[in-house]
Amino acid sequence: MSTMKKRRTSNPASELLVAPEVAEAFTLPSSWYTRPDGLQAERKRVFGASWQLVAHAAALANPGDYATVNLVGEPLLLARGDDGVLRAFYNVCRHRAGPVALGSGCRRAFQCAYHGWTYGLDGHLRQAREIDGTRHFDPEAFALVPVAVAEWGPLVFVNLDPAAPPLDAAMAPIDQEMRAAGFDMARVAPRVRRDYEIQCNWKVYVDNYLEGYHIPFVHPGLFRELDYARYQVEPRGHYSKQFSPTRSAGTGASQSGYGRYDAGTEALYYWIWPNLMLNIYPDNVSTNVILPLGVDRTLTIFEWFFEPGADDAAVRDTVAFSDQIQQEDIVICEHVARGLHSASYDRGRFVAARESGVHHFHRLMAAALLGEGQPAGSDGMLSSENS
Ligand code: FES
Ligand SMILES: [Fe+2]
Numbered sequence: 001m002s003t004m005k006k007r008r009t010s011n012p013a014s015e016l017l018v019a020p021e022v023a024e025a026f027t028l029p030s031s032w033y034t035r036p037d038g039l040q041a042e043r044k045r046v047f048g049a050s051w052q053l054v055a056h057a058a059a060l061a062n063p064g065d066y067a068t069v070n071l072v073g074e075p076l077l078l079a080r081g082d083d084g085v086l087r088a089f090y091n092v093c094r095h096r097a098g099p100v101a102l103g104s105g106c107r108r109a110f111q112c113a114y115h116g117w118t119y120g121l122d123g124h125l126r127q128a129r130e131i132d133g134t135r136h137f138d139p140e141a142f143a144l145v146p147v148a149v150a151e152w153g154p155l156v157f158v159n160l161d162p163a164a165p166p167l168d169a170a171m172a173p174i175d176q177e178m179r180a181a182g183f184d185m186a187r188v189a190p191r192v193r194r195d196y197e198i199q200c201n202w203k204v205y206v207d208n209y210l211e212g213y214h215i216p217f218v219h220p221g222l223f224r225e226l227d228y229a230r231y232q233v234e235p236r237g238h239y240s241k242q243f244s245p246t247r248s249a250g251t252g253a254s255q256s257g258y259g260r261y262d263a264g265t266e267a268l269y270y271w272i273w274p275n276l277m278l279n280i281y282p283d284n285v286s287t288n289v290i291l292p293l294g295v296d297r298t299l300t301i302f303e304w305f306f307e308p309g310a311d312d313a314a315v316r317d318t319v320a321f322s323d324q325i326q327q328e329d330i331v332i333c334e335h336v337a338r339g340l341h342s343a344s345y346d347r348g349r350f351v352a353a354r355e356s357g358v359h360h361f362h363r364l365m366a367a368a369l370l371g372e373g374q375p376a377g378s379d380g381m382l383s384s385e386n387s
Contacts, residue, residue, distance in 0.1 A: 007194075025348060029347050036295050038295055053287060060078055099112065134263040147159070173239075184249075200332065211233065218328050221325075222325055224247070225246055227244060244266070
C-alpha cells in the first residue's frame with residue numbers, strides 16, 4: 001500500500017483560504033469533506049451555532065405537548081408549558097444524564113427513565129427520589145438546561161447558541177420575499193415526509209443544491225422543464241436564493257413535474273445557513289434538512305407542505321418528481337464523495353457565472369471554522385477544537 005501524499009492545491013492570488021471573489025477563489029480543500037474528526041468542530045461551530053429546524057408547530061400546539069429530537073448528536077426536548085410557552089431543553093437528566101423524555105406525546109410532567117427524577121414542563125426539577133441524605137442539594141440549580149426555541153409558520157427551530165440572534169431576524173427577509181410573491185408559510189400544513197440516507201459528507205449535498213450548473217447533466221427531466229438560461233443564484237448574508245422560471249408548454253415541458261404550472265411560473269429555492277432548504281412552488285412548499293450522520297453519511301429529511309384540501313394526485317405528482325431528482329442527486333453526490341477521497345484531488349475552481357452559491361457557502365464555512373480572517377497557511381486544516 002503506497003503512502004502517496006495527498007496533492008495540495010493553494011490559491012496563489014489569495015491570502016485567504018476561500019477568496020472573497022468567486023472568480024478568484026478555490027473550493028474548500030477536500031480534507032474538509034473527508035477528515036474523520038471534521039465533524040467535531042462543525043457540531044459546535046456550525047450546527048451548534050445556527051437555527052435548526054427540528055419539529056412541526058402543530059405537534060406542539062397544546063400545553064403538555066412534547067417532542068424529543070436528536071440534533072447532530074445532541075438529545076433535545078421541546079415542550080409547551082401550562083402557560084402556553086414553547087420551551088426547549090437538553091434532554092439530559094441533571095442527575096446522571098439519563099433521558100428525561102422519550103418519543104413524543106402529551107404529558108403533565110417529565111420523568112427520567114433512569115432513576116425517575118421528575119421535571120416540570122418548564123424544566124424545573126420537581127422531585128429527586130430519596131435525595132434526603134444528600135447534603136447541600138439545591139434543586140433549583142438542577143433544572144433542565146434550556147435551549148433557544150422559536151416558531152416560523154408551521155416550523156419549530158432551536159438554536160444551541162445562547163447568544164444567537166432571534167430566528168425572526170434570520171427569517172425576516174425570506175418571509176417578506178415569500179409574501180411578496182404570494183406565499184404564506186402560515187397557510188400550509190405538513191403532508192408527506194421522506195428520509196434519504198446518502199453516502200457522502202453533508203457539505204457535498206449542500207454544494208450540489210447550491211448550483212443549477214449540474215442540471216443539464218444530472219437532471220435531464222428537470223432540464224426540460226426549467227428555463228436554464230434564466231436560472232439565477234443570489235447569495236446574500238446567511239442565505240441564498242435561486243430561482244428559475246418554468247418553460248412554456250410545447251417546448252418540451254411535460255404535464256407532470258413542473259409542466260402543470262403556467263409557463264414562466266417561478267420556482268423559488270432558498271438555502272438557509274447551514275443546512276436548510278426551502279423549495280417554493282405555486283401549490284406547495286418543501287423543506288430539506290441536511291444532517292451529518294458521520295463524515296461520509298448524510299441524512300436528508302424532505303417534507304412537503306400543502307394548503308389544506310390539496311388533492312392527492314397533485315401531492316403524489318410533486319413527491320414523485322422530487323424523488324426522481326433526489327435519486328439523481330444521490331448518485332452524483334456519492335460519486336463526488338469518492339472523488340474527494342482520491343489522492344489526486346484537493347481543490348477545484350468555481351464557474352463564476354454559475355457557482356456563486358457554492359462559493360458563498362464555502363466562505364461561510366471557512367468563516368465559521370477559521371474565523372472571518374481565515375488565516376494564510378490554514379490550507380486544508382480545520383482549526384482544532386479548542387476554546
Ligand atoms: S439519570 Fe435521571 S434520574 Fe438518574
Ligand atoms: Fe441536483
